[in-house]
Amino acid sequence: MTDATANAPARSLFTEDARTKKRNRAEARFRAYGLAAVIVGLLALVMLLVSILSNGMSAFRQTFLTIPVELTEARLDPQGNRDPAEMAAVTTFGYLPVLAQSYIDHVESLGIEHDLSPQAMAAMISGEAPAQLRSLVLEDPSLVGQTVTLRVLVSGRIDGFFKGRVTMASAERDANVTPEQLQLAQALAEVGVIETRFNWSFVTAPDASGQRPEAAGLGVAILGSFYMMLVVLVLSLPIGVAASIYLEEFAPKNRLTDLIEVNISNLAAVPSIVFGILGLAIFINFAGLPQSAPIVGGLVLTLMTLPTIIIATRASLRAVPPSIREAALGVGASKMQAVFHHVLPLAAPGILTGTIIGLAQALGETAPLLLIGMVAFVRDYPAAPPEGLFDPASALPVQVYQWTQRSDPAFVERASGAIIVLLVFLIVMNAIAVLLRRRFERRW
């Protein structure tokens, strides 16, 4: 022992030998790699967020035009009976001239000079405006003959001008807007007739066709997603938890349960489109459930979420120490009492976390919905559940997908806006999951 120390070369601990230097360098390199990986990940996230936020924040603001509209009886109620059934014969095509004329007159009364044709003037108002006016008049026929002050949307290109998407230079080349229209819009904005303000209807309004991007909103998509999540929660939580408790606590360990276990893990990795094919075959073609309905979407997503929930639940059941079960059994509880009175409450935070993460995953899913007809243009809000579960609806990620395919450049902004809404939902759900875990998790 003393010989060995005596034979070793005398050196200070403060001078590194070649081997130590090499090991220290390897560690430094590894740390640098790790840091670089984190930075790359963060950069990607920042780039994603910056591009989405810079494209999408403007979707929450919209440009409106406020004008007094004279509701001429001759056009809107030719019979003069104020009977909504008769007045319904006047379509939105009949309301457009009323609106356009009021607009032209108002601009004239403000004394703003322009040399636009009446058609070019009318084209500055959104296609949504006549529909808005028509439903207002049909709801209250006594308005006919009066002058009402109305706030209507302006067309997508004019709105784009106030958001910086459309410029005088691009308008020169654009077939859908002229620089003269933009100049008039500018003049009207200076006197406060046109203003850009926060737009709740982006979140509440239904989708709109390619001709009126300014009116398109997420209302139906949010409702559809909400209904689907409801179905997924109500179905997958009890089924998933029951399956996990049985497999973890009661099932005998044999080949059959092994097989089931392997299959559950496999199902978690199956591409989601496969569940869509299954859903089309079973729920629509065999069970006869309607197409485009949140109930079918929810059922399909339930199948997709179940493995996630079962795996999470089993893990949290396993994390409960066996001593708890044994103590319960020891004081005379039945197996079921031990599980339901002691194990399950302790595993609950983990189960809830797993469920929320499964739901968040299902919320962002598009592929399976493609096959069951939910990737569609839907404008009517579904009714309240349970009937509403069978009405056609869209979903949030589907709305993003559809808007990116529309030809009008204004939909780029709305697609990014929809992504922001989807991200907010996901962040809230994941934050709840983290909070629950922090608050209730117990460590042994």
Place this chain on the structure above:
Amino acid sequence: MSLAKLSVSALAVAAVSATGAVAQSRDNVQIAGSSTVLPYASIVAEAFGENFDFPTPVVESGGSSTGLRRFCEGVGENTIDIANSSRSIRESELETCAANGVTDIIEVRFGYDGIVFASDINGPSFAFTPSDWYLALAANLPVDGAMVANPNTSWDQVRADLPAQGIAAYIPGTRHGTREVFDLNVILQGCEDSGALAAMTAMGMDEDAAEEACMEIRADGVSVDIDGDYTETLARIAANPEGIGVFGLAFYQNNTDRLQVATMSGIEPTVETIASGDYPVSRPLFFYIKAAHIGVIPGLKEYAEFFVSDDIAGPFGPLAAYGLVSDPELAEVQATVANEVTMGGM
């Protein structure tokens, strides 16, 4: 207690699903098909929902072939009522339909769509003829009695008065109905015009084989098939300013600040030149109605009549404003819908 709660909620859900499946009757029109027709169909659906007491029809896209396949799946509330298509229905599809009991089909041609060639607004402008496109994109060209791989890599090699710009074409993938029109009206036409078809038959090919050879597109990366939508083609051109893409007229009209259109055989594509037939590359657009569903699905016939009415599909309607070339024989189409004239006579 928990178990009792769980089983009750599971039962409740099962009960709701069961009653729903039985009692459900659909009150909205269900439409699927061509992504080219989708914007028009959604404009009509929106206006229909606003002006009638019926619910707004649900419009899905997915392509003409997908739409027609689903249309032919059978009769009943869980099948679609209308298939949108950017080509006419094929004989084989009619047979599938008939085999599944879908025998009464109303074919409605509601207008025409122009297919335009457009490039980046800041690049040089192009004046094409079909033979330019054939010579630029064919896989093999006949030279001195033998087929050789297409050597052209820039437009001025194709024809001396075209700009000296590399060939980069973004054409619709074979899944699209647009591709069929592109192949027939541009490539095959160009093959004939350039004399290549005659040269091939002179080489001893029979006519079918020669036409096949005409329409074989080069696969060396000069021409790229776009399987997505026109927005993808636009993004490709934004990334590669030398690119030239194939678009629908409506899409181009919505993006004139970023794209410039090329003339074809000296004619600029506009609603007027396409309606008059002067512009050579256009195709009719259709939708097909399942006659058995009229009277069963509320609003189906009203939707179809509204679609082809002068207010909507006429030359001054919103569809024309979006880029549809209105059908000159719209009155006949309106009569077809009104009288529910099915394909193959009454």
